[in-house]
Amino acid sequence: MVFQYNKLQSLTIIACLLPLLLLLVDIAFNNLGANPIQALHMRLGDWSLRFLWLTLAITPIQSVTKWRGMTDYRQILGLYVFFYATLHVLVYLLVDHALVWHIIGIDIIESSYIWLGILAYCIIFLLALTSPKWAKKRMGKTWKKLHRLIYIAAGAAILHYYWQLKGNLAEPLFYLIIIILLLSFRVAVWFKNRKFNKMMIPTGQKVQVMVAKQVVMSETIREPQVTILKSDMKR
Secondary structure, rough: HHHHHHHHHHHHHHHHHHHHHHHHHHHHHOOOOOOOOHHHHHHHHHHHHHHHHHHHHHHHHHHHHOOHHHHHHHHHHHHHHHHHHHHHHHHHHHHHHHOOOHHHHHHHHHHHHHHHHHHHHHHEEEEEEEEOHHHHHHHHHHHHHHHHHHHHHHHHOOOOOOHOOOOHHHHHHHHHHHHHHHHHHHHHHHHHHHOOOHHHHHHHHHHEEEEHHHHHHHHHHHHHHHHHHHHHHHH
């Protein structure tokens, strides 16, 4: 069973590399269209978004299937979000602008969508940095608070994508619908757990009352025994 589980993880890692392999094939055969740099940049950004949505979908799938092993796959997919987002950034810096920092600085100042991309990437970078299990143990509750920022990264990535396409709503709207559905599931689970906790509070109070009554009853039973013993000693 352990061998199959590791084999499935290995297949997942290989499958996540297929988009990059197909992209390299298109580069080799010059199949990126009239503007290959833009096509390269956009395709890497698209795959980072797709892996981000897959990462967010792990929790709902885990809640439905009750398979706790999905947590490891969430880590794998999350690291691939960082991997493709990093390639997306490197293409912008190295291929598109050839590390000419003066032009990059002007582009960042004049283009509002880049700021949203920077915000999304910084959050993804922090999440990837704190993804190992030792980081989770060391950070404690702070780890969960930090990793909830993934939704802010997703929102910033959608706006970044929308403004970069200059008003083309088709694909950004599709990604927006997906994240709304995933967020709705999280909110529904939160309300369900909160309602369940409220229902459990009265039962806890009743248990305390029952314990208190038992203590009082035991004390009242012991008192007559003590008085009987005293009267026997007097005799």
